[in-house]
Every structure is written in C-alpha cells, then in structure tokens.
Amino acid sequence: MKLIFPDSLLWVSQSTVESLLKYYDYPHPIKSAKIILGYDKEHVTRTAKMCAAVAKSLNYSEKIICEYQITCLLHDLGRAGLDQALFGKIWSWAKNNNVPTRPLEWRQKFPNTTYGKETEAFWDMYSSELYEIGIENTEWAKEQVEMRLGYARRFNREIEKIKPELKKRGIEWLDWMGKVILYYYYPEKMDNAQNWVKKLGEILIACEQLEAYSNRIRGGDYYNRCDESFLEAFNYLDSLVDEGRISKSVLLAVRKLIADGLFDDILKDARDGNISKEEFNYLRKI
Structure with missing residues (x-):
C-alpha cells in the first residue's frame, strides 16, 4: 500500500510549530533590550519534516510521529542564544x-x-x-x-525552563524525547533504551546530518565550508552505519524517500535553491 504523506510534511499544526520555534529566541545576556533570534529555526523545521516522514515510512503510529516531530523541532534548543x-x-x-x-x-x-x-x-x-x-x-x-x-547540560537547562509552558499547550515532555535528542552527542544515553526509541534517535541523526551537510548558511557560518556535497553527506552517513550509530534499515528508509523525491523541496531550500540537474539525478539514484 502506498504511503500518504501530508503535503507540508507536518504532523502537528503550523501554530504549534511557530510556538515551539519561539523558544529559540533568547534574551541577550548583556544588552537587556535585545533578543537573539533563533539561528536554528529553519534547520530544525526541515529536519523535523524529514524525520517524521521517515518515521511514517517505518510504520510508527500517528501519535508517536506527532510527539517525535515536536521532539525534532526542539532538538537544537540547547543552542538557543547562539552568538x-x-x-x-x-x-x-x-x-x-x-x-x-x-x-x-x-x-x-x-x-x-x-x-x-x-x-x-x-x-x-x-x-x-x-x-x-x-x-x-x-x-x-x-x-x-x-x-x-556541554550540550546535554545546556539542553536540559533550557528544556526545564519551558516544560510548564509545554504542559499548558498540552505537550507532555517524555523521557524518551531527551534520549532521542542527545543520542548524537551522547550515544551512551541510549543504553538500555527500547529499540523503537533508539531507531527514532537514528532517524534524527540521519536527517539532521543530511540537512546540516546541505545547509548553505550553516556551512559558511560555522562549518568553515565553502560548498555542499550530497556525496559527502552520504559518505558520512555510511560511516555512521559502520560505527553502529545508524542502522542500515534507517538509512535505507531515508534513501528511499530521497530517491522518490519527497525531500527535494527541503534540500533545495537548505541549499538556497542551488541544486543542479546532475545533483537531482544523483538523488534519484541514491
């Protein structure tokens, strides 16, 4: 049976997305009247869309997908205030x-x-x-x-600040959500986790790194990178499979959705619209 995805690749409302992204805006510690606008908003939105779609393709329930997309939208909260x-x-x-x-x-x-x-x-x-x-x-x-x-420490500090507001919005922050977010930097925190939770962590790593390797703005700002390459992105993801950080089944699911063109607009947006015909052909065969 063919999977049906929402056109927006959002399993939560647009208003929920906007309310969560506001948590990335951070009061400047020195200039009291200034707010540091969240640097990672577009990155986390693109990542969250891809993650939820991959979870859907791996037969997660709609309830878990909604909770997971919320998790992914907040996965860079520990960098709120990035100067x-x-x-x-x-x-x-x-x-x-x-x-x-x-x-x-x-x-x-x-x-x-x-x-x-x-x-x-x-x-x-x-x-x-x-x-x-x-x-x-x-x-x-x-x-x-x-x-x-010190990402775990800072993320935990920031998530504790907003838990009361999340609860008012009807969002319960569950233990597995933090494990999923911290898996890339702290794989040991996934020890003894249930397989379905670990797999969500793997999906987040795969999609987040794919977006990061495709992100023109991030690449120039703090990866010291002059160009983006899908080949380099997938070489890195393959290395994470070799390390055991991502399972073959998760990476295969990502590759299938990319080959089907589901993420074309997302990746094009990450690259500021700069994807050549040759690169699109590469993605179709991925």
Missing part, C-alpha cells in the same frame, strides 16, 4: 586546530576529563590561545562552548 560571530570564531578556530568539537570525540582524545566537564576542560586547555585571537574567558563565551561540548 553567530562568537560561536563561529570559537569553533572555526577549534576545527582549524584539530580540537574536538563534540563530547564523545573530546572524551576519546582526553579520556581523563571528568564526564560532563568537557566545557571546563576546554577552557582550562585553550583559554590562553583563544585570548590571543580576541576571545576572552567570559560567561557568555563559555556558553558558546557549552552549546557543543
């Missing part, structure tokens, strides 16, 4: 100097770091070098580092 200039400067420096940018990679390189204290270890090691390029060891700069190396 584009400061964040970009810190992490471009880190990448250029082979400094780990994710908690798992950090712990692999520096196994003596206390679990959950990767942000503090980063500043202990590199504050003098960052100072040389004009980045002072301020609380605001620390938060920009925490947005990556």
Whole structure:
C-alpha cells in the first residue's frame, strides 16, 4: 500500500510549530533590550519534516510521529542564544586546530576529563590561545562552548525552563524525547533504551546530518565550508552505519524517500535553491 504523506510534511499544526520555534529566541545576556533570534529555526523545521516522514515510512503510529516531530523541532534548543560571530570564531578556530568539537570525540582524545566537564576542560586547555585571537574567558563565551561540548547540560537547562509552558499547550515532555535528542552527542544515553526509541534517535541523526551537510548558511557560518556535497553527506552517513550509530534499515528508509523525491523541496531550500540537474539525478539514484 502506498504511503500518504501530508503535503507540508507536518504532523502537528503550523501554530504549534511557530510556538515551539519561539523558544529559540533568547534574551541577550548583556544588552537587556535585545533578543537573539533563533539561528536554528529553519534547520530544525526541515529536519523535523524529514524525520517524521521517515518515521511514517517505518510504520510508527500517528501519535508517536506527532510527539517525535515536536521532539525534532526542539532538538537544537540547547543552542538557543547562539552568538553567530562568537560561536563561529570559537569553533572555526577549534576545527582549524584539530580540537574536538563534540563530547564523545573530546572524551576519546582526553579520556581523563571528568564526564560532563568537557566545557571546563576546554577552557582550562585553550583559554590562553583563544585570548590571543580576541576571545576572552567570559560567561557568555563559555556558553558558546557549552552549546557543543556541554550540550546535554545546556539542553536540559533550557528544556526545564519551558516544560510548564509545554504542559499548558498540552505537550507532555517524555523521557524518551531527551534520549532521542542527545543520542548524537551522547550515544551512551541510549543504553538500555527500547529499540523503537533508539531507531527514532537514528532517524534524527540521519536527517539532521543530511540537512546540516546541505545547509548553505550553516556551512559558511560555522562549518568553515565553502560548498555542499550530497556525496559527502552520504559518505558520512555510511560511516555512521559502520560505527553502529545508524542502522542500515534507517538509512535505507531515508534513501528511499530521497530517491522518490519527497525531500527535494527541503534540500533545495537548505541549499538556497542551488541544486543542479546532475545533483537531482544523483538523488534519484541514491
């Protein structure tokens, strides 16, 4: 039986989407009258649409798909308040100097770091070098580092702030939702989780990384990237399969929907409309 997807690829109302995206807007810590508009709103929306569609193709219930799409819309809440200039400067420096940018990679390189204290270890090691390029060891700069190396801590802090409002909107924040969101940075948090939950985490990784590899704005702002490549994106996803982070069945489901053209508009939007005929042909054969 042919699957039927909503044209918008939204399983929740547009008003719900808009209300959730507002949580990415963040009061500036120094300029009291200024609001830092959420940097990741378009990214999380595109990701959430793809994730829900993949979950549908894998026969999840409508109830779970709705809850999952809400989860995906909030998956970058730990980066609310992202200061584009400061964040970009810190992490471009880190990448250029082979400094780990994710908690798992950090712990692999520096196994003596206390679990959950990767942000503090980063500043202990590199504050003098960052100072040389004009980045002072301020609380605001620390938060920009925490947005990556301490993501679980910052995400949990932000989600706790909004739980009462979510409840008023009829949204119950469930334990599995946090596990799904943190799976990419903290795969160990999925230990002992039920298979259906782990698979949702895998879908989020696959779709989020596909969008990130296709995202022209993000690529220039803080991936230090000059061009996007679907080949590179799928090579990376294949490497995650080899690592056991994504199952073959999940990646196959993603590939099938892409080959069917379901995500063409989403990927084109991520690329600012710049997808060549050759690239579309590549996607049809993926």
